[in-house]
Amino acid sequence: MRTRIPAIILLWLIIDIYFFKAIQTLGLNQNIGLFYWLFDALLTGAIVISAFARSRRFISWLMALMLLSFVPKLVGSVILLLEDITRLFRGFPPRSYAVSEFVMMIAFAFFGILLFGITRGRHYYKVRRETLFFDNLPEKFDGFTITQLSDIHSGSFSDAKGVQKGLDLVNAQQSDVILFTGDLVNNQASEMDPWIPAFSKLKAPYGKYSVLGNHDYGDYIQWESKHDQQANLKRLKEVHGEIGFKLLLNEHTPIRKENEAISLIGVENWGKGGFHKYGDLDKATAEVPDEGFKILMSHDPSHWDAVTLGHRHPIHLTLSGHTHGAQFGFELFGFKWSPIKYIYKQWAGLYEKSGLYLYVNRGFGFLGLKGRIGMWPEIAVITLKRK
Template sequence: MKKRVPAIVLLWLIIDVYFFAAVQTLTANTTIYLAYWLFDGLLGATIVFSAFTGKTKVISWLMALMLLSFVPKLIGSIVLLLEDVTRLVRGFPPHSVGVSQFVLIIAGVFFLLLLFGVTRGRHYYKVRRETLYFPDLPEEFDGFTITQLSDIHSGSFSDAEGVQKGLDLVNAQKSDMILFTGDLVNNHAAEMDPWIPAFAKLEAPYGKYSVLGNHDYGDYMRWDNVNDKHANLQRLKNVHKEIGFRLLLNESLTIDKNGESLALIGVENWGKGGFHKYGDLEKAAARVPNDAFKVLMSHDPSHWDAVTMGHHQHVHLTLSGHTHGAQFGFELFGFKWSPIKYVYKQWAGLYEQSGKYLYVNRGFGFLGLKGRIGIWPEIAVLTLRRK
């Protein structure tokens, strides 16, 4: 984070300078000029100071303020750039007042959208539904429903009413089974303690099951000793029991329904790059018959391409999370974009390849940015159908 902050602030400064041309075109008021630069200057300096002093709780709010300042100006600067291209051809006449007014209106609209995201977006839950068809789905599971949750990040919660709104939506789906694909906490198992009673009330007739995500191991903080870290992980495993979830640690079990069954497989976290590779699909699926219908829970979607697709067993459906959709982007008329797409090939929603499906959940909670902008918190409901 420390290495990225100077580059982010520098880019922000460049956009600030460019956007200021529109302000200068519309007014010569020095008080407005002073307020423009004073706000961003103080905010940028505070972000740099907080990043280098380790004040992570403060910096998440500061980054939200930075987005409120940066993104509207970035969008407005694109319009200014188009005008400057025409000014180049016309010999650089003064900036158009009409264009500058339009730029400020566009920036204002995006500011309001961002403001909603950082104030209300974190609990603006969306129920997303997908129906998946499989020729070899056992007949008794035709119409079987799964509600998937991912990336709860309870350490970020502060609004009990907002969280309960999401949990009520989960139970309202009345799905046959609830699956949680990791990151229950940010770092500490104790972060979940205030929320245990609420999450324990989630209900599903065929059970609730879970796996661990990269944040659940406590790898992103400094512990006094190894024993404390191990004790934290053990406590987190007990928390899964207390909220009624059967935690799968590189293992599988059978879900039975009227004499037929499907295999539910859960691997520990396995991530590309610098992420730990605790997951072991070979071990987890060792006792699963080749002809079984298989549902795999694997927190990081990069595991699908890297391991699952090449596995000797046909894994019909993989459920992942991890990306959060970067908590920033947009989804309109079937088109979706987020900066996370340049890091993860599969980052949100449903993917299919060679008759195998992957669903990447956008996440129930939030981390870092104290909100969600365009990529809303998700409750996924998947219906299995037999062709």
């Protein structure tokens, strides 16, 4: 992060200078220009100090302020650039007052969207539904419903009413089973302590199951000893039980309905690049019937392409999370975009290859940025149907 700060500040400065031309064109009061530059100078200084001091307490709020300042100007600057391209072919006449007015209106509109995401977006839960059809789904499971949660990140929560709103929405789906695909906490098991009573009230007639995510191992903070980190992980596993979830650690369990069953498989976190690869799909599927219908919970969606699709056991449905949809992006008319797409090939929603499906949950909670902008917190409901 610290190595990227000079490039980020340089880009920010270029956009600031360019957008300021719209303010100059409108002939606004000089005090507005003074405030414009003073605010950005103070914010830039605070970000640099917090990054080098590693102050996690303030950096997330500073990130939010940076987005509020940068993104509206970036969008407005794109319009100014288009105007300048036309001016190039017209002998560079003075800037249009009307275009600058339009730029300011667009910038204020984006500012409002960002402000909503930062202040209200973290608990603006969306229920997303998918119906999937399979040839080999057992007859008794035709119409079986799954509610998937992911990336709770309880260490980021501060609004009990907001969290309870989401939990009530989960129970309102009345799904047959609830599956949680990892990252219960940010780093420490104790982060979940205040939320155990609320999460323990989640209900599903065929059970609640979970796996671990990359943040659950406590790998991102310094511990006094390896023993302390191991004790934290042990406690976190106990917390899963206290909220009524059966934690699957490279293992499987059958879900039975009358005289038929499907196999639910859960692996520990397996991530590409520098992420630990604790997950062991071979171990988890060692005793799974070859011909049976299989659902896999695997926190990181990169596991699907790298391991799952080529595995000797065809996994009919994989459920993942991890990406959060970057907590920033947009989805309109079937088109979705987020900067996370340049890192993860599968990053939000449903994907299919040769009749095998992956669903990537956008996450229930939030981390880093204290909000969600366009990529709203998600409760996924998947209905299984026989073809």
